[in-house]
Amino acid sequence: MSTLVSTTMTAVHRRVLLFLAYLGLAALSNVAAFLLRFDQVVPAAQWELCLTLLPLLLAIRALAFYPFRLYDGLWRYTSLWDVRDLALSIALSTLVFVGVVRLGLGIRAYPSSIFVIDALLLFCFQTGVRAIPRLLRERGWMGTGRKRVLIVGAGDAGAMIVREMRNNPSSGYRPIGFVDDDPAKVGHRIHGVKVLGSRVRLPEIIAEDAPDVVLVAMPSAAPATIREVVTALEPFHLPIQTLPNLRDLLQCRVEVGQIRNLSVEDLLDRVPVDLDPxxxxxxxxxxxxxxxxxxxxxxxxxxxxxxxxxxxxxxxxxxxxxxxxxxxxxxxxxxxxxxxxxxxxxxxxxxxxxxxxxxxxxxxxxxxxxxxxxxxxxxxxxxxxxxxxxxxxxxxxxxxxxxxxxxxxxxxxxxxxxxxxxxxxxxxxxxxxxxxxxxxxxxxxxxxxxxxxxxxxxxxxxxxxxxxxxxxxxxxxxxxxxxxxxxxxxxxxxxxxxxxxxxxxxxxxxxxxxxxxxxxxxxxxxxxxxxxxxxxxxxxxxxxxxxxxxxxxxxxxxxxxxxxxxxxxxxxDSGRDLTRLSTLVAQLEESAAEGNVATVLGLLRTILPNYHPVPIPATLDGSPDVDSGVTEELPASSADIVTASPTGSHRRA
Missing domain, CATH: 3.40.50.720 (NAD(P)-binding Rossmann-like Domain)
Structure with missing residues (x-):
């Protein structure tokens, strides 16, 4: 219970600190806007106007800050969604402030350019302080002691796995490059990682960049493609890893923890996933x-x-x-x-x-x-x-x-x-x-x-x-x-x-x-x-x-x-007559029960004309086992088949 209360208090304190930091940056951006607008020499009347309206501005900023719940985000995990919410919050509060100053209070002396400069500065300050923890967190992703990974496949899965590696430096992986057959991607970078070339250059790339492991990031690739990659890697003593097959990915998300060793199942054709159960x-x-x-x-x-x-x-x-x-x-x-x-x-x-x-x-x-x-x-x-x-x-x-x-x-x-x-x-x-x-x-x-x-x-x-x-x-x-x-x-x-x-x-x-x-x-x-x-x-x-x-x-x-x-x-298309099948099968089973190997093989050839057995080596004692007790339905050559020794009796009802 005490742990839960402590965790709750920590979360509350964190939100309060984020809220105060936001208001501090809002005040700083407004003051900085006046300094920029007047080239650092702000007239006294403008300073007075700035300080008089600053509490109103902060109150409006705070009200716009709350519905977007910007205080709930973890800065080290800042994403484009957080940046979008931040921009909307600043834009909305700026429009409200302009309306109150111009229409509500009727103040015309407040410079219009201040509204724009203030909003832009606040956006830069806010995104900057959010980006710093993430940059500090990710600064070790290129460090030593991690496996150098060459990623085959620069599609969505490859891009996501690189991003996950950057977000999780403790994963133990360091991506050194992509390999992809799309010529439009070669030479470009994805999350800072270069597409080094196509699969044709795979041996050359491995020789030059010396990866510790190859990661096949092609969840939807055909097994034949995977086999080609494995064959290309034959001269190199490298472990090959992969991501789950597309059919096994429950959501459109790839994580470092999903990396696994390539298995023989990945090399086989798979059943379509759209069969209705x-x-x-x-x-x-x-x-x-x-x-x-x-x-x-x-x-x-x-x-x-x-x-x-x-x-x-x-x-x-x-x-x-x-x-x-x-x-x-x-x-x-x-x-x-x-x-x-x-x-x-x-x-x-x-x-x-x-x-x-x-x-x-x-x-x-x-x-x-x-x-x-x-x-x-x-x-x-x-x-x-x-x-x-x-x-x-x-x-x-x-x-x-x-x-x-x-x-x-x-x-x-x-x-x-x-x-x-x-x-x-x-x-x-x-x-x-x-x-x-x-x-x-x-x-x-x-x-x-x-x-x-x-x-x-x-x-x-x-x-x-x-x-x-x-x-x-x-x-x-x-x-x-x-x-x-x-x-x-x-x-x-x-x-x-x-x-x-x-x-x-x-x-x-x-x-x-x-x-x-x-x-x-x-x-x-x-x-x-x-x-x-x-x-x-x-x-x-x-x-x-x-x-x-x-x-x-x-x-x-x-x-x-x-x-x-x-x-x-x-x-x-043979139109085969099966009327004699029951009789032949009865003879076949009877001969098998008696251990009559030659007759069994002959009957199998009679029932199945396309059965062409190969000669079988001699029995374990070194002597061929030949039985000439062939029924009248058998072809003459059946008695000449050399077979292994027959098995003995079998329980029959």
């Missing part, structure tokens, strides 16, 4: 939602976004307890109570039927899948049992229990697959298309590429290798991949789910494919190292089942725009 709320709010594979990267993010849309119940299914435990705890800590974490296996028919009967989901997102390409090459039977059989079992349960919508999460590796994982997801896509033709449930598939930072993806692997000092291993220098942030990919999946009417296949527009080598080199740069100097890149050759370039759409498919930006509908 309300249709998603209409889809999920009040619904009973089931997410399979809820403990994985995609499944857990689906759970987070679905939970925020207020479903009646969120059922989270996974057969691995650790990931499920983590996301369930996270959601409960965030206040989401209508959740049901369930340990279960999508390949167990009885278990899935009991789950659907108990929770009666109305919306299902099927994200459970084996996705590691090299592992599935060595375990093709397990890939089929989980990715094909699991999808069929959950989809048929959804059909039996009349779920409203069922969304399969697929992958770009299902397009012209060369891997078992991609082929198994391709068969799952066909199953959904077949079911969508006859079921009351709206079955749909969403296909997209790599999501940044997902379990087992390349970026976390690169970061671990960089942390260990290298080398960073890359399969092939020509390898390119689509990348998207997991939160944004899931956001688009939800929008695609809203569009589903039955049997559709959607793809997410993932932007341009990014070179994996470029991604690795950028990650090394962002970690503060120089590629090929501090951290070595090693090329190890393609792993089994890997493509150099992934595809989102096959040759026999075409895409059409939908009502949602970045979500495209895939239309197949």
């Amino acid at each position: 309300e249709p998603l709320r209409a889809l999920v709010q009040g619904a009973r939602v089931l997410v399979t594979g809820a403990g994985g990267s995609i499944g857990s993010e689906l759970c987070r976004q679905v939970a925020r849309l207020a479903p009646t119940m969120l059922v989270m299914l996974d057969r691995y307890e650790n990931g499920l435990f983590a996301v369930a705890n996270e959601l409960m800590a965030a206040g989401h109570s209508s959740i049901a974490p369930v340990i279960g296996d999508v390949t167990e028919v009885g278990q899935m039927n009991r789950l659907f009967a108990e929770y009666r989901p109305t919306l299902v997102f099927h994200a459970a899948a084996h996705k590691h390409v090299p592992l599935m090459e060595g375990n093709p039977c397990e890939a089929v049992l989980n990715n094909v059989g699991g999808t069929r079992i959950v989809a048929e349960a959804a059909h039996r229990h009349e779920v409203e919508r069922f969304i399969l999460i697929s992958t770009d590796k299902a397009v012209n697959p060369v891997s078992v994982m991609g082929a198994s997801k391709g068969v799952a896509e066909l199953l959904l298309q077949q079911l969508g033709r006859s079921s009351r449930t709206r079955f749909a598939t969403v296909r997209f590429g790599n999501v940044l930072g997902s379990n087992g993806s390349v970026v976390p692997l690169f970061l671990e290798q960089i942390k260990a000092g290298g080398p960073v291993t890359i399969t092939d220098p020509q390898m390119r991949r689509y990348f998207m942030l997991v939160a944004e990919a899931v956001h688009l999946v939800l929008h695609a789910a809203r569009l589903a009417k039955g049997g559709e296949l959607f793809v997410l527009e993932m932007g341009e494919q990014i070179s994996v080598v470029e991604m690795a080199r950028n990650l090394i740069r962002l970690a503060g190292f120089v590629p090929d100097k501090d951290i070595v890149l090693a090329y190890v050759g393609c792993r089994p089942g890997e493509k150099l370039v992934e595809e989102l759409v096959a040759a026999h498919e075409r895409v059409e725009k939908t009502a949602v930006s970045k979500v495209l509908a895939v239309v197949s």
Whole structure:
């Protein structure tokens, strides 16, 4: 209480002192106006007139001073708004004083020029005393001991951050120059900081001015532009920092505290910010939602976004307890109570039927899948049992229990697959298309590429290798991949789910494919190292089942725009007959359950004529595993496929 009273008294005392200072300057400016007007030799009659009317002038000045609340401003933070208010206050009080002297009192002897000189002097005095504390406060902004910052981008964000650095000398930054591609800005100064040149001269500018850090102040720049800047900085061992993306700036204000290290997310194409979230709320709010594979990267993010849309119940299914435990705890800590974490296996028919009967989901997102390409090459039977059989079992349960919508999460590796994982997801896509033709449930598939930072993806692997000092291993220098942030990919999946009417296949527009080598080199740069100097890149050759370039759409498919930006509908031109699909899938699952690898691979090629597997190395014991038990539907060449050893038994209902 005593502290509050002390603070209040200090504020009152400060206002009184400011008020008295203002009146003192008003008196000084009036006296100075007479001295200037009469060249320092003021006639006695004029001195008497000055002193007689001075109290009236001060009273009018004081009355005009109050409504503009000029006593509340902190002089060291004086801005153009304060100067505007000060000018209005002086102009208003001067006009009132002129009216009282000329019209009210009828005094004509008071020189007209005094009114103007007095007003101008008072404005200069007032702005001067306000500017001095700010100048004293900012005099240290160019001092030593601060990081020399080169700012890329001389737009509004760059100008604001320089002003913030000047206003906060304790920030530890000293801007030494701007880099901007606008030729009209080059050579000019912004808040006293010169625009040194364009991005073409970036290496030359760094060599000449030796900054300690580069700040990319382009919140609205395209990721391709950011990548160009990072590439230009490759020869220099400099940390790269940036400001929040434009979509993350809640207000048109940039502060020093918002500066952060550039991250790999800044190098990726982002989802448009104008997607309306309300249709998603209409889809999920009040619904009973089931997410399979809820403990994985995609499944857990689906759970987070679905939970925020207020479903009646969120059922989270996974057969691995650790990931499920983590996301369930996270959601409960965030206040989401209508959740049901369930340990279960999508390949167990009885278990899935009991789950659907108990929770009666109305919306299902099927994200459970084996996705590691090299592992599935060595375990093709397990890939089929989980990715094909699991999808069929959950989809048929959804059909039996009349779920409203069922969304399969697929992958770009299902397009012209060369891997078992991609082929198994391709068969799952066909199953959904077949079911969508006859079921009351709206079955749909969403296909997209790599999501940044997902379990087992390349970026976390690169970061671990960089942390260990290298080398960073890359399969092939020509390898390119689509990348998207997991939160944004899931956001688009939800929008695609809203569009589903039955049997559709959607793809997410993932932007341009990014070179994996470029991604690795950028990650090394962002970690503060120089590629090929501090951290070595090693090329190890393609792993089994890997493509150099992934595809989102096959040759026999075409895409059409939908009502949602970045979500495209895939239309197949093949006119494929799916009548034998159920029979072939039954044989495929049976062969997988028996561990018959060659038959599994042959059936995958029969179901997917565009599946062209690469030869797989010998089994761990060094001997090829060849099984000639091929059904009559298989092509003759199927028995000649050399495979890894099959996995063993799998629990089946």
